[in-house]
Amino acid sequence: MPISIEPMEFPDVVTMAIPAFVGLILIEMAAWRLTGKGDYESRDSAASLVMGLGSQIAPMFGGAAVATAILFAAYEYRLFEIPNVWWTVALCFMLDDLRYYWFHRISHERRWFWASHVIHHSSQHYNLTTALRQTWTGTIMAALIFKAPLALLGFHPLMLVFVGGLNLIYQFWIHTEIIDRLGPFEWVMNTPSHHRVHHATNPRYLDANYAGTLIIWDRMFGTFVPEDKKEAPRYGIVKNLGTFNPLRIAFHEWLGIFRDLVRSRSVREVLGYTMGPPGWSPDGSRMTSAKLKERWRALEAEKMNVMASESGGAPSPAPQPAE
Amino acid sequence: MTGNLILDLVISVGGIVVVVAVSWALGAGRLSPMSEAEAIERAAFDEPDFGPAKWLLGEDGRAAVGIADDGESLIAFRVGDRIATRRFAPRAAPVSVEGGALVFRPADPGAPAVSVRAGDTGEASAWAAKLG
Numbered sequence: 001m002p003i004s005i006e007p008m009e010f011p012d013v014v015t016m017a018i019p020a021f022v023g024l025i026l027i028e029m030a031a032w033r034l035t036g037k038g039d040y041e042s043r044d045s046a047a048s049l050v051m052g053l054g055s056q057i058a059p060m061f062g063g064a065a066v067a068t069a070i071l072f073a074a075y076e077y078r079l080f081e082i083p084n085v086w087w088t089v090a091l092c093f094m095l096d097d098l099r100y101y102w103f104h105r106i107s108h109e110r111r112w113f114w115a116s117h118v119i120h121h122s123s124q125h126y127n128l129t130t131a132l133r134q135t136w137t138g139t140i141m142a143a144l145i146f147k148a149p150l151a152l153l154g155f156h157p158l159m160l161v162f163v164g165g166l167n168l169i170y171q172f173w174i175h176t177e178i179i180d181r182l183g184p185f186e187w188v189m190n191t192p193s194h195h196r197v198h199h200a201t202n203p204r205y206l207d208a209n210y211a212g213t214l215i216i217w218d219r220m221f222g223t224f225v226p227e228d229k230k231e232a233p234r235y236g237i238v239k240n241l242g243t244f245n246p247l248r249i250a251f252h253e254w255l256g257i258f259r260d261l262v263r264s265r266s267v268r269e270v271l272g273y274t275m276g277p278p279g280w281s282p283d284g285s286r287m288t289s290a291k292l293k294e295r296w297r298a299l300e301a302e303k304m305n306v307m308a309s310e311s312g313g314a315p316s317p318a319p320q321p322a323e
Numbered sequence: 324m325t326g327n328l329i330l331d332l333v334i335s336v337g338g339i340v341v342v343v344a345v346s347w348a349l350g351a352g353r354l355s356p357m358s359e360a361e362a363i364e365r366a367a368f369d370e371p372d373f374g375p376a377k378w379l380l381g382e383d384g385r386a387a388v389g390i391a392d393d394g395e396s397l398i399a400f401r402v403g404d405r406i407a408t409r410r411f412a413p414r415a416a417p418v419s420v421e422g423g424a425l426v427f428r429p430a431d432p433g434a435p436a437v438s439v440r441a442g443d444t445g446e447a448s449a450w451a452a453k454l455g
Contacts, residue, residue, distance in 0.1 A: 015324055029349055033350070040349070045346050050339065124407075125405075238369070239407075239431065239433060240405070240433075241402065241433045242400060242407045242435045243435055252433040295372060
């Protein structure tokens, strides 16, 4: 007989995990001082934690209510009656993780979504406080476009919030440089090594490893790139922020979009500036990640050819950024 | 956490203060001036096709500016213990001279005004003439 889990019984796992987050951050700091692995900078950490606090407060200004309304409205028109039992929670977790992969991928590939997500990548450090550097403006989009289909399928909105919370908690511990590779665990699960690649700005690592919990999605959809011991990740964004001001961190890309839209002269430009890849410009004068990779490949090929001609060998092919 | 929004906020802010204070006590508040070599290394990573440049490192080590043979320029500036850069087209750097310093005001909202302290106003003006 299935064990029923009533919707009201889903705990607020993220809130419950906050003391553990703080404890683990303090442990990581101690490990940093003792082992020299990882790195902390006080103002960077302060900015990340304030962004995390803000991300909990911002939805109270209407975003949470709208997102909840959307999910419950979708659930009203559900296609299936899915019971609240352990195996549906597990199924929901898997599907939500797949949902997360695509939402996360689009958050990197389309500027409108990047404007929210860039906040999480805006630190040049990579430690457990970076995990808490979260958007203030992402709630509605996440629910509207990506979570609603799961509610429409018949997963209860509170179950969706619950599994989303589990996913968020899982992703906390992978934001560290202290943990090296984890053997066979790396094949299936997202790990610190995989996620370091995701946060790196080295051209060979750009736009890779979008997974939340399961790295299998990246392996399936061709976006998996392993960490290369020969090239340490350098974290941040391709045009790093010059500020720790939380308001600037939260809204700089939105302000950039606004400025570009004011200058737009056609529908094409409006669409490009909002739904094009980050770095899109009508005249191609700015750098998208595709262009950055192209430049990197050209420069690497040039270097290799110079080395080959100096040693009298054959020219080498350009390197490839992904598997 | 407690059900009381104000109390939750006070606890959260208290937690942030504790974590930041511990990080500070452990040495994460360190700041050191940037060297020219660091500026050049960061520029080479961010803009690998930025040509060989002549550099001016600010006297306070907070920022540096490089100008390439083709007139392109690049500023590198401290952000905490890291460095960020911005690149400008030939003779298009948004620069002015203010009290012996070159002050750059990039258009993008993620970059602050960056001041590169030159030796004197004359040197700053000579650089500004080449940059903007």
